[in-house]
Amino acid sequence: MARQEIVFKEAELDDAAGLADFLEQVVTESDFLSQDDDSPNMTVEETACFIQNHLESPNQVCLLAKCDARVIGVLNIEAASHVRVNHIGDIFIAVAKEFWGHGLGQILLEEAIDWAEHSGIIRRLELTVQARNERAVHIYEKFGFEIEGTKRRGAKTKNGDFLDVYLMAKLIENVTE
Secondary structure (H helix, E strand, O other): OOOOOEEEEEOOHHHHHHHHHHHHHHHHHOOOOOOOOOOOOOOHHHHHHHHHHHHHOOOOEEEEEEEOOEEEEEEEEEOOOOOOOOOEEEEEEEEOHHHOOOOHHHHHHHHHHHHHHHHOOOOEEEEEEEOOOHHHHHHHHHOOOEEEEEEEEEEEOOOOOEEEEEEEEEEOOOOOO
């Protein structure tokens, strides 16, 4: 791959079309996601509302990896607004297939942890990952995530074969600035 500059930035409203296109693309490139090509895609308008909601929420973030103007990776942390669970951030990370193996997922994960440590709210990050996605499981463990359980038959392939899904989490400590 030719040397290209990659920028990491929080999603803004003018990124809605690019993010919608990216999400539509990545579901066709990987069978490790819970969505697939038959899943409904978010419209540009729905994506803009999604971004706006994150921009207004102190316990949610959507970070993009961009090459030129194109979205090539996303980190999303969702959290509820309810007081009893608003400290729990659910992570979603995806990278365009042509950029796999270049460390973008790890950078996005580092950013997720850093953001959570400085959020003042998030004290637990959690995610689900297919047990067969050994590369991702290894990366999550490298960054301190632990397997807390296995959701048997938590997903299935296009052929109908059931897959186990790990429930992984990392506790986040306060960082003083």
